[in-house]
Structure formats: C-alpha cells, structure tokens
Amino acid sequence: MLRRFTRLQLRGIAAALLVSLVGAGMSAQAGLASLEASEQKARAVAPAAAGYEADDHFPGAAYYHLAADETAFAAPGAGTTGTVELPDAPVPENAVLDPSLRPAPPFIMRGSAQDKARALECLTTAIYYEAASEPDDGQRAVAQVILNRARHPTFPSTVCGVVYQGSDKTVCQFSFACDGSMARVPSRAYWQRAARVAAAALNGAVFAPVGMATHYHTYAVTPSWNKSLVMTGVFGAHFFHRWKGYWGTGAAFRQAYHGGEPYPGPLPRAVTATPALAAAMPEMPMPVPGKPPRTQPAEVQRAYVQSGDVLPQYAAAPESQVLDRWKDSGKPLR
Numbered sequence: 001m002l003r004r005f006t007r008l009q010l011r012g013i014a015a016a017l018l019v020s021l022v023g024a025g026m027s028a029q030a031g032l033a034s035l036e037a038s039e040q041k042a043r044a045v046a047p048a049a050a051g052y053e054a055d056d057h058f059p060g061a062a063y064y065h066l067a068a069d070e071t072a073f074a075a076p077g078a079g080t081t082g083t084v085e086l087p088d089a090p091v092p093e094n095a096v097l098d099p100s101l102r103p104a105p106p107f108i109m110r111g112s113a114q115d116k117a118r119a120l121e122c123l124t125t126a127i128y129y130e131a132a133s134e135p136d137d138g139q140r141a142v143a144q145v146i147l148n149r150a151r152h153p154t155f156p157s158t159v160c161g162v163v164y165q166g167s168d169k170t171v172c173q174f175s176f177a178c179d180g181s182m183a184r185v186p187s188r189a190y191w192q193r194a195a196r197v198a199a200a201a202l203n204g205a206v207f208a209p210v211g212m213a214t215h216y217h218t219y220a221v222t223p224s225w226n227k228s229l230v231m232t233g234v235f236g237a238h239f240f241h242r243w244k245g246y247w248g249t250g251a252a253f254r255q256a257y258h259g260g261e262p263y264p265g266p267l268p269r270a271v272t273a274t275p276a277l278a279a280a281m282p283e284m285p286m287p288v289p290g291k292p293p294r295t296q297p298a299e300v301q302r303a304y305v306q307s308g309d310v311l312p313q314y315a316a317a318p319e320s321q322v323l324d325r326w327k328d329s330g331k332p333l334r
Helices: 007-045 051-055 113-131 136-150 159-163 188-202 275-280
Strands: 215-218 229-235 238-243
Touching: 113 136, 113 159, 113 188, 136 159, 136 188, 136 215, 136 229, 136 238
Parallel strands: none
Antiparallel strands: 215 238, 229 238
C-alpha cells in the first residue's frame, strides 16, 4: 500500500535534502582549500630553479645519471673531454697556419653495415650522456667533436674507438664511460633525439660554428688544458676548443676513416698487479727446459714388460688363422 505524504512532510524532506547538499559542498570546498594550502607549502619549501635547470637544461646529462655511490676513476669531470699528447711528428714544412675558424668537412661513412650500426650506437650514446637535454646546437657540437677526433692522428680512427678511448685503463676521454653513468636506463625520448642528431652527423651534416674543435668542458669547471687551447665557441652548456698551431688546423685532420668499428661499449679493464699484491704472491719456480721424462725399465710392472710379445698359442700355430673364404680377398679380380 502506497504511503501518502502530506504537503508539510514533503516540505520537510526537501529542506533536509537542501541542507545535505549544502553541507557536502562546504566539505568539498574545505578539502580543496586544504589541498591548495599544502601544495603552496611544498612549493615554498622547494628551491627555485636557476641557470640551465630553469629551462630543462643541465651541463651534461652525466650529472643527472650519475649513481650516488659511484666509484672515482682517473677520468675527466662530468661533461668534460680528456686530453692526450699531440702526435710525436714534425709539422710539415709547407704547413699553413690559418687562425680563422673553418668548418670541418662532411664525415664520409665507409665500412660494412655492422660498422654503420656500431658507429651510430656509439655516437648516440656519447651525445645522450654528454648533452641529453641540451639544445640542438649543443648536441650537434658534441657530435662534431667526436667526428673531428676520428679524423685526427692523435685519436683512434673509428667512432667507437674515440668514444671509449681509455676505458680499459679507467682514464676515459669521455667521463660517462668510466663513472657509472651507463648503468642507468636511458630515457627513450632523449635517446631517440640523440640518435637523430648522430645519424645526421654520420650522413654528412656538419655543425660549422664549432670548427675543428676536439675538446669541450662545461661552464661549471675549468680544466688544466683550457688555457693551452683556442676556444671556438659556446653551445648549449659547453665551451669548445681546438689545439693551437698546426695541429688545430684543418690540414692536420688527415686520418681517413675505413670502418672496422670495435664493439660499441667500454673496453675490458686491464688488470695489473699492485706492488703489495705482487709481494704477497708466493714465488713460483720457473720450469727448466730439457728432454721429456723417460720411465726406467726397472720401474715397469712385470705384467707389461712382455705385453708386445706374441702369445704362445699363436706363435706355435702351423697354419694361418685366416678363414679360407678371406684368403684371396686382397687379390685383384679377373
């Protein structure tokens, strides 16, 4: 049986519903106000972004990817290339010292499909860990330095050889190959961006403003070789430099690329014994070359002394033990 509500009861129900809705709205508004207050408090506590970080730039991706418990090696600082001795060779008599900034020639990629794949992987890796979130010009400049090195007689003649030079002795020319940065999984978006820059450079794209630079460092450090080189420009978070004199001019970059790319990764570490370890190791006697040892006849057991003699039952046999049907098996057929 349906219940009939009076007009007074309906008004009471409507008033109750109205009070409930108003209460719910006030509760929601109070919750939003509390959330906004907590967010403002968090923003006030967080440090304000400054420098490259404010524009999503930082001096070398290695700063971001370094592990907290990294091991210190004799390698350049993050975002800094190492330096090596110039080639021990005289400057040609007809060498022209051109102080002007000239662009590098396009890189000509030769070799097998494996060489191309390895060169692309190594160059992408270097661009990513050295300048992942830098502007396009910063990444192009890093790629140009690596390709410039591959054509200079001071450095290896392969892209992977340049990128991982010194990693077998923990004196890497590029710090990310020694400092543990590669243990972190790369960001896919940044990796793909670095790969596009690497592919363009290997296909002949030249970043002309960097010239024949072979070194760079971030604005945050001042390496010892800084004053001995000539700065060619500033791109992204790095200062770029070339050698002074003949070895920094285009004529010195005469090393040809012929492929033969090594495995795209750090070289196996060369293990050497320290003086303390060598002193703790027992001295092993050195073998003396001579004639091979010979067993004396007296040491041979009696059972084996006559092992080569014919047994009596066969020695006394008057006839051959070969069956009649096999006696003529060696004769030619007629």
